[in-house]
Amino acid sequence: MNELDYFLLKLHLCGLDLKNELLLAEYLTKFKHCPSKAEFFELLSLSKSRIEKLFDALQSRELAQKLKYNLALSNVLTILDARYPQNLREIYQPPVVLFYRGDIGLLESAKKLGIVGSRQCSTYATRVLTELLPQVLTYKLTLVSGLAKGVDGMVHQITLQHGGQTIAVIGNGLNICYPRCNLELQHELETSGLILSEYALDVAPLKYHFPLRNRIIAGLSQSVFVVEARHKSGSLITANLALQENRNVLALPGRITDPLSQGCNELILAGAKPVLASTDILEEFNY
Numbered sequence: 001m002n003e004l005d006y007f008l009l010k011l012h013l014c015g016l017d018l019k020n021e022l023l024l025a026e027y028l029t030k031f032k033h034c035p036s037k038a039e040f041f042e043l044l045s046l047s048k049s050r051i052e053k054l055f056d057a058l059q060s061r062e063l064a065q066k067l068k069y070n071l072a073l074s075n076v077l078t079i080l081d082a083r084y085p086q087n088l089r090e091i092y093q094p095p096v097v098l099f100y101r102g103d104i105g106l107l108e109s110a111k112k113l114g115i116v117g118s119r120q121c122s123t124y125a126t127r128v129l130t131e132l133l134p135q136v137l138t139y140k141l142t143l144v145s146g147l148a149k150g151v152d153g154m155v156h157q158i159t160l161q162h163g164g165q166t167i168a169v170i171g172n173g174l175n176i177c178y179p180r181c182n183l184e185l186q187h188e189l190e191t192s193g194l195i196l197s198e199y200a201l202d203v204a205p206l207k208y209h210f211p212l213r214n215r216i217i218a219g220l221s222q223s224v225f226v227v228e229a230r231h232k233s234g235s236l237i238t239a240n241l242a243l244q245e246n247r248n249v250l251a252l253p254g255r256i257t258d259p260l261s262q263g264c265n266e267l268i269l270a271g272a273k274p275v276l277a278s279t280d281i282l283e284e285f286n287y
Contacts, residue, residue, distance in 0.1 A: 117151025229263030
């Protein structure tokens, strides 16, 4: 890490909000040096007292210990790094700092498919993913999901079983496993895939983290495939974020009487592409 990356990481660990992180990242990109205390007051949309506290925190022993801890147990990528994916950089409020474990080279994959779905998925979703994904993986697509229970975990498992490439984006620190049932899978992804988080070590999986996590899944992906979703589910949030970022949205059609298919059927009614075979996915990537 160079001095500017290191500075952004320190700000992130101090708890600076994303809006102000982005302002400082823009400053660093333009001027190539860390701002002075006086420039902090000009740049940040914070009260004078909060800026004073932030400046003191940057010099604190507590922050130095936190930095050492996070750098010892995780790797860090900032928005200033050339390896930071361009399609993620261009979304609304991209993450300024990403902690990761695993193969960072997977971010360079030109063809990424986001897949999200219900945590209480049915045998129908299991059967569809088991049949479709192996065929999709033969075309070297990188599958992006959220390591949640249900569809997300199944996507990662099937991908690893077939020697494919997969990225998990989580809503907590890298040293925390949520849900606990995916502990073994998370460890496997650290060595055979990639795990990303914008949250430092020890940060708990709070409820509001997951909609924020979803914007990263959508931002990394060229298209997003929704596999089972209830009305107003988190998967639909991801689909809407994908649409806002000009990504294509695909959905698995289901029975109109099935609550788990309601969200997908609504997406299709609104113009999402129905997936009836693996070729419907592969067409999105010009295969």
